[in-house]
Amino acid sequence: MGLRQAAEENPTGKIKEDEKLIQEVLSGNADAFAPIVDRYKARVFTLAYSMLSCREEAEDVSQEAFVKIYKSLKTYDAGRTKFSTWIYRITYNLCVDHLRKRKKTAPLDENMPAASSKAPEELIAAADRDRLIREAVQNLPEEYRVPLVLFHFQGLSYREICVVLKVPLSIVKNRLFRARKMLKEKLSGGESGEM
């Protein structure tokens, strides 16, 4: 049975390393922030891309997220939140702000799929099936897409997703459930009913 293994990419050793780097940054060594960026940039960018569906915007918001993380690092409380969860929360909030602004300036469909001309190289290089799944995920409504991405790509637990999205556990469960069902429909619909 494909039970979810410890999908956590952050075993104790890495958390310790994070804490050490954070302390270094806080004590004035800004260069210690670079390894933090390296460690989390793909996860931050993936979350931003999943919410914004545009590579350039995702990159800009990810930049903004890291600047914000750097600036508010001293308010981070390791006793209360996992560093990764805190980072996702900041990224998520910035994306939400960005979507709000985008709605005001140009009323785009927030659920628009990634335009194929703008598809990231990873997508082109990846197998067709991968592209299909990614597109299917990207086509889910935002409130279902984000918990799914946080769970599968970022390896967050239900409770961590609650913290990032600031919604109760029952909602997280429900949205994940609905997201999977929708995804199942989409994927079976796209391949002559066969999964």
Place this chain on the structure above:
Amino acid sequence: MKCDVYEENIMEYLDGELNAVKKTETEQHLKKCAHCSEFLSAMQQQYEMLSALLLLSPGQDFTQKVMSNIGSKKADDGTTDITKMQIMPAIILVAAVLALCIPKSGHLAGVVPAAINFAAWFAVMIKGLSGIFNAVLWMMDFAVKMLLDLQPSMYFLETIPGVLLNKYPAGAALIAAAFLLECFLWGKLLSPGKIEQ
């Protein structure tokens, strides 16, 4: 429909979040329900596909860009936050109050050290967007010093928190140097009578 509940349980089971009681229940149900067994295998497939996807990578120079972005906003870091906005005027106030206990004379003698101090701080601060904010603060500081004629020891009061707030090794060295120079100049410029008083 009853199976809806089991579908949810199946998902939680795959997520590793289903409790033991429900797990046994669900396993029992799976044995006799073809629909849910099918649902389970479809979900498993979906999970495998999703977990096979890699994270997306941002552009090559992403980290570099972040580092230069925070570099340009470095001074801004401490300055825009409330702590510093409150601490700086507080330091000036404390220095001013202490200064009241010191005999005043030779106002002009304060110009050179105060200007050096101002320049040193401004050089550190101007790196960030908050240069103007700091400039205003230090103008105030300058004015207070001019009016109250602070002695070198007073500069020390703001040097330590200043260094701590800025966390700049280079800035700290600059301020320390400015402080030493100030002490020296104060000694030279002020009438000996005042220092000894």
